[in-house]
């Protein structure tokens with residue numbers, strides 16, 4: 001239980017004025033510790049392994065197949081499974097997104113879906129686990145430093161049907177009717193994080209909340225043209241402020257030809273339904289739901305002016321030189337290999353026009369699966385390949401490490417290990433149980449650790 005907490009007075013009076021709302025229970029819950037939860041990567045691990053990793057009898061997050069509450073907060077950095085993309089630390093209410101995806105059938109094959117405000121990657125990793133693997137998923141973050149974190153988290157998650165961009169959302173709406181769905185997890189005043197993050201309440205002001213609402217409207221207006229007819233927009237925030245949620249969407253729907261989509265959520269989950277004349281939205285409040293504050297609503301575009309068939313002038317991707325085609329053997333995936341400068345990329349061929357279009361209009365951070373880099377006529381396998389769900393078992397020799405050595409490897413510390421000493425020259429995949437950690441390049445009696453330096457663990461190991 002936290003003590004001496006004071007909330008901004010305007011926030012308190014707005015919450016107290018909510019009709020039929022138990023404000024006392026709400027503020028009591030805000031003083032309690034936030035629940036800890038994780039979501040696992042079903043293409044790398046399973047519920048049993050996660051139960052064993054933390055402790056048995058973990059409680060499920062009811063609205064998702066892959067979420068668990070943890071009884072306490074472990075030191076996540078010291079768990080190799082985190083660095084191998086086996087799980088992601090995410091607060092539970094946000095996982096409600098799964099219901100919106102499944103119930104609106106966005107998990108059907110071959111769609112094009114944009115997550116417009118994606119860093120650090122909670123929703124994007126979740127979406128990748130839910131969407132069909134032949135859907136093209138564009139994960140965008142406007143702030144450069146945050147886009148790097150997004151890149152790291154998505155690389156670890158290991159999917160190849162994703163393009164990561166670092167652009168203002170407005171660039172996506174400059175072309176009409178090319179997206180089947182857009183996820184807008186909008187920047188907001190963050191009231192839902194007040195108990196998790198004390199700074200969130202210090203930074204709160206009426207003025208800032210108004211600015212957030214204006215920015216959210218702008219993001220929606222900018223993106224809306226990109227949706228196809230019947231395309232879906234999933235809007236969410238982590239704030240309780242109606243002006244950033246249902247009121248904002250009500251205004252938006254008046255000017256745009258859209259309808260609000262109802263979801264079927266179980267009463268026992270405690271999620272509150274809010275309705276305006278045109279919008280139905282869903283709130284998670286911390287005294288009713290085991291999670292942080294969250295709002296979600298789904299809109300459908302009723303009609304679109306045009307349905308774009310994306311064409312590009314000339315692709316930046318060239319065919320793979322014959323001498324490198326052997327690298328296709330490294331993966332178990334229907335992608336086609338291309339070269340871009342000295343990189344070899346595995347890309348979904350049916351989405352090439354869209355990817356080409358993105359290369360011309362957005363700033364791309366990564367695209368499909370970066371298999372490796374060509375250096376002096378040899379292909380150096382990438383870290384993304386080591387962590388990819390497409391990597392074929394046994395294509396590279398494994399070296400199995402104990403936990404302490406796995407952490408030393410993740411720190412990029414040099415250490416002596418019999419299996420490394422005895423390993424063949426060339427690329428070896430470092431592994432801790434079934435967690436892929438990264439490659440080393442063994443060169444006679446030494447080795448290079450190919451773990452990306454910027455992602456290494458910096459914490460001292462005791």
Ligand code: SAM
Pocket residue numbers: 094116117118119120121122123124141142143146168169185186187188215219
């Ligand atoms: N979806 C993320 C997740 O689940 O991990 C969290 C997204 S966070 C709520 C909102 C994101 O919007 C932040 O990463 C922020 O940098 C980004 N953002 C800030 N200003 C923006 C703008 N004007 N347009 C689009 N995104 C913006």
